[in-house]
Amino acid sequence: MDMSPSTIRPKLTARGVNVFYGDAQALNQVDLDIRAHEVTALIGPSGCGKSTFLRCLNRMNDLIEICRVDGDIRLDGEDIYDPAVNLVYLRARIGMVFQKPNPFPKPIYDNVAYGPKIHGLARSRAEMDEIVASSLERAGLWDEVKDRLDAPATGLSGGQQQRLCIARAIAVRPEVILMDEPCSSLDPIATARIEALMDELRQNFTIVIVTHSMQQAARVSQRTAFFHLGDLVEVGDTDTVFTQPVDPRTESYISGRIG
Amino acid sequence: MTDPRQSPTETILASLPRRRRAEARFHFYGIAAIGIALGFLILLIGAIGHQGIGAFSQTEIALDVTLDESVLDPSGTRDPETLSTANYRAVVRAALGEIFPEAVRKRRDRRKLTALVSIGAGFELRELVLADPGLIGRTMRVWVPADDEVDMLFKGVTVRDSGRFTEKQLGWLDRLEAEGRIRSAFNWRFFSNGDSREPELAGILGAMSGSFFALVTCLALSFPLGVMAAIYLEEFAPRNRWTDLVEININNLAAVPSIVFGLLGLAVFLGFMGLARSAPLVGGMVLALMTLPTIIIVTRASLHAVPPSIREAAIGLGASRMQAMLHHTLPLATPGIMTGTIIGMARALGELAPLIMIGMVAFIVDVPQGLLDPASALPVQVYIWADSPERAFAEKTAAAIIVLLAFLVVMNLTAVILRRRFERRW
Amino acid sequence: MAEAVTAGESAPRSSLLAAPEGRRARQVLGERILLGLLAASSVVAILTTIGIALSLLFETLRFLDAVPLFDFLFGLNWSPQIAIREDQVGSSGAFGVVPLLVGTGLIAAVAMTVAGPLGLFSAIYLAEYASPRARSFAKPILEILAGIPTVVYGFFAVLVVAPFVRDSSEAAGFEVSSESALAAGVVMGVMIVPIVSSIADDVISAVPQSLREGAYGLGATKSETVRNIVLPAALPGIGGALLLGVSRAIGETMIVVMAAGLSAQLTVNPLQAVTTITVQMVTLLTGDQEFDSPKTLAAFALGLLLFIATLILNLIALMLVRRYQERYD
């Protein structure tokens, strides 16, 4: 994909997003665009609201009773907080991978097939097999599990489980994939595999990733957004943010002085 | 300035033996408490086992009965109607007369003699003949139940000179025994008969089937209602004043005395809705109301134990909350729900007070065949027999308790096994 | 946003607001209905409580038409049998509930004298002293005790405990009635042990380890730690456990029906026969009664008293346990 930033229309736009947990404000007036076919990294010290922002993007926060979101978030120009929005459809278009691998305690096959099944994406068993195989393939897991698709997913290693969760997410063919610290429980080798995977997935999907690793952000992302105490401090091309940060807070975080 | 006090070491050292004794004492109290509980349990099971074991055997007397056609079926039509109303008691009397010709001359002696055999003997002959009318005219040896007093005597519960038997009766019994006409056999009647005024004929089939119908009703009502309510409260209900109230209410309801549920049943099911007294349906409905809070509480706990990440994973894929619950949370919570339900059912099986309130304590001979037939239940049977004056009912009471406890053990073991087998640690 | 040109290859998607169609629409409707059913089921528990409260209240009011409230609550004489003719009911004063309250209290007191120490020490042992193996042996004992139906306890009281109490007190030169409060109370106490111990066990186990370590760090022995640190910290929860035990004791029916007496004596001597609220409820309702005879109605009035008393105890107990759990969550 070789498009200059100016020609890319944002896939997701957030304007003036405030999030409250009860009375405590977790995000303060966040404006952020997520561009299609790019990896956007969200970085910042613990508790600054990265996960909160991520979960706003597919309305996962609706599950938290005390959470209130205001502001305007649009997917391809459509307001996703419109009361009439069909949440099922929204989440089918914006998939999510969580910090801790959370496979269903079911066979590997069923894990990947679950999304397509509930959305009626496969018309036959053969088609479903095809979807499962290709999703596992793209998640780089196929060779390891193709002989034991009926084995319980919980028997996989942590890294395999996380790749399974990615396969499960892409099996629905979402447009955007949100990843919340997907590598935090993984060893370097598994991390490297998933990073490679992200770069590849970027061809077909838009990716937003939360990470605590500056190196990871630098390696995988095209754009980086830095959060601090609920504020979006700075956003820009990853190279720029890491080499010439504008805000002093960004600079001290990147150089390891806060966080 | 130095501390004016002496070095504390000596004081502490001096206190150690006393403190060690106090420690040992405290530890001992704990063990003693458990020990007392265990002792009580052993005593209870031992006493009831000792008391009840006798009821599983029954003293029987061998008679050489002649199924005389002129007595049973004078017309010779073999009409079932005639056969079932015939005078089998006379056949029994005649068979006794064969053994003790001298006894049947005097009317009083004759009565004393027939009193040794249960009136159930006649019923059992009737069953034989009805099953195979071809037996009529034949002479054969049958073992019939002895009267309960005889039974007690041979089991050693009562003594010979208790005044319950005349010298003559004792003599006859001795002769029967000497001729090998007395035996102790497994008491299948206890499992195949309903209740009876005659202890030797009384059985628990009626009570078991009443309990069965009541439990089925209870399960059919409380399980779906309880699980659905729990799902709503745990997965869908907003957290607010109202749901707090519901929660407090459920916890409280679980601790309301069971007898109060009986009053509710009496007022609403019998008084207001006019349902039949003594019906297992009503009993089951009352037990269901009583069990409902338990099922709601265990189901909520099981749902709560499923980690939220599973739910989030499904929802992140675009499943609706209902789908996430139906496809993932609920199946994962099922073993816990099953375990809790079985334990709830076990408690309902042993529950008696509410059944008394709704009049399920009548003396009922017939084995109930459906939800609306008058019925008792296992604990009811225990209660009725415990209240009966005949000595032989004491062992029946204990035996009924043994059966009740056996069912409870099976249910609870199933629950334990389910828990062991499927318990998942997250 | 009609002119929306989406980036890359992704085909134009339908609007997020798209109303579900076909299969999906049916599913949404099905889910609506199911959710309604689920919500409706959760109301049943509330309805049960309301049903209990209303039916008890309603019948009690009818009872109070015949017997003045004052006579009922403060009357010292309970003998419903003499109220044969209806016009006699009010004047006879035979529905005075005080002897029943005293009897219920007496038996509950005996029961708690047994269940309190046994339950607490069992809990302390299980939570603080027992090795995992000892625990896996001791806990089932208590669970079995909890699973035994009360009618069985009642029979056991009559079969073993009552004769024992009678013989041993007579040997000691006391006057004993055959259906003493003591026998019923002791057996009831054993029945309540698991209730007290299981809640107290939870409560004690929930006391944070850091508190214990603080005491051990000063050189306290285990029993000193338990007595001076753990128990005071767990006190509200333990209070809740004991209150739930009391609530169970006053609502318990079968043990007293079988092992305690019927005569409404006003005594606090545990060797005498006393009667309880629940015993009288059973007595009033056994035998063929007219549904609205004063005797039947009296059972509802007693039921209301019992319901209110246990309700208050339960609410306080649950509040104590819950408040306590929140503190250390």
Ligand SMILES: Nc1ncnc2c1ncn2[C@@H]1O[C@H](COP(=O)(O)OP(=O)(O)OP(=O)(O)O)[C@@H](O)[C@H]1O
């Ligand atoms: N469910 C919740 N209830 C209440 N407060 C919450 C909840 N989730 C998050 N918060 C609060 O919101 C703020 C932002 O949290 P968030 O999880 O978004 O941080 P984060 O940047 O993802 O941190 P980390 O890097 O540690 O994951 C924090 O102060 C946190 O305490």
Ligand SMILES: [Mg+2]
């Ligand atoms: Mg986070």
